[in-house]
Amino acid sequence: SYELTQPPSVSVSPGQTANITCSGDQLGDKYVSWYQHRPGQSPVLVMFQDNRRPSGIPERFSGSNSGNTATLTISATQALDEADYYCQAWDSSAVVFGGGTKLTVL
């Protein structure tokens, strides 16, 4: 079965840039979505189709996907960006989530 691999944690200082990676075999041939998940809340879509932001998501969020790696980039990171982030792709009709990355802003 298809697998997506994320680093368990990423730390960033406020105002700096955070890069969260997601790796999978030939991932660049698939579309990747990213979800932000804060404790006690529902997941929120922050990126779809590799690099498209839903309405309401700040321009600080951007995405890329090439080769075997997709990346979610958060520029000028703020304290409110602290959350778990999950990449997601499709393996035919099956949904695949990465293991999640805890973003700490300190």
Add this chain to the structure above:
Amino acid sequence: QVQLVQSGAEVKNPGASVKVSCKASGYTFTDYYIHWVRQAPGQGLEWMGYINPDSGGTDYAQKFQGSVTITRDTSISTAYMDLSRVRSDDTAIYYCARLFETQSRYFDLWGRGTLVIVSS
């Protein structure tokens, strides 16, 4: 208001079944697939399966085939996730999510989640 409203928390004994509902409002229920995703304590998101509310067709993650049944009642715009023979490791928050499909597919709307606790 476009939303998915899930049923309340459940506490079940091991071996019992649990049924979680997900009521859609603010859009045409049959226009979008509904998927179910769970998160166990300290774990990541885990996809369980989906239903096509229009046809009733379903598909399940291999792990959940035989233990999960997803159904719907179009008259009340509600999808259901039925998990049978629950065990302690089924303790989790269960989410329903709407699939938006254009050039790509993604989950644009999520329910608030339903906590299911399995404990004797």
